[in-house]
Amino acid sequence: MSTPRFLDIEYCQTEDALFPIAMAWSLEDGQMKTVVIAPVDEWLPEDGDLGDIDLDYLAEQGVPLIELVHELHQDLPDQTVYVDGLDPDEILIDLIFTAMEQEAPFEIAPITDLITGMDSDALEDRRRQLLFEESLEPQLPENGVYALLLMAQEHGLFEED
Structure with a gap:
């Protein structure tokens, strides 16, 4: 059995838009990667209304999609990646x-499959409960992945060295 991989995506959702703005995923060794995502123009609504999302921050700090896709190909090839099942993760990955x-x-599979x-x-x-106990902000994708890693560990789903 190999170490399960996890992924969580923070996203912007308005009446006219749905797109990822940050993502975290776990690696085989249990480490995590986190990125802010620079949105592509076709994701943005014509009226520019993104609620409280700071588009300038995303443009300045965000990773271009080509780099993100390259990282995901390197880190998660031929894997089943587990998500909390609460967000539209498959749509966002698509x-x-x-x-x-x-x-x-x-x-992508829900944590209930694992x-x-x-x-x-x-x-x-x-x-x-884990997010609360660890004093973690639930909207940050790295905290979502961390909670899923802790749950997998509690259920004995990690290989022993």
């Missing part, structure tokens, strides 16, 4: 790879 005219190199001894409500309660 947006990223479609913009680069590529297929995602990994499959941790099968608990129902989705119990898993979500445990995830929220």
Whole structure:
């Protein structure tokens, strides 16, 4: 059994737009990568209304999609990557790879496919409890991945060295 991989995406959602703005994912050794994502023009609504999203920050600090796609191809090839199942993660991944005219190199599955001894409500309660216990902001993708890593560890899903 190999170490499970996890992914979480922070995103912007308005009436006219849905696109990723930050992403975190875990690596085989349990380490994490986090990026802010520079949006592509076709994701942005014509009226420019993005609520409280700072487009200048994303443009200045964000990683271009070509770099993000390259990193994901390097880090997660032929993997099943687990998500909390609460967000439109598959849609967001499709947006990223479609913009680069590529297929995602990994499959997305909900955490309920990995941790099968608990129902989705119990898993979500445990995830929220871990975020609270660790004093982590739930909207940050790296914190979402960290909570999923902790849950996998609690369920003995990591290889022992």
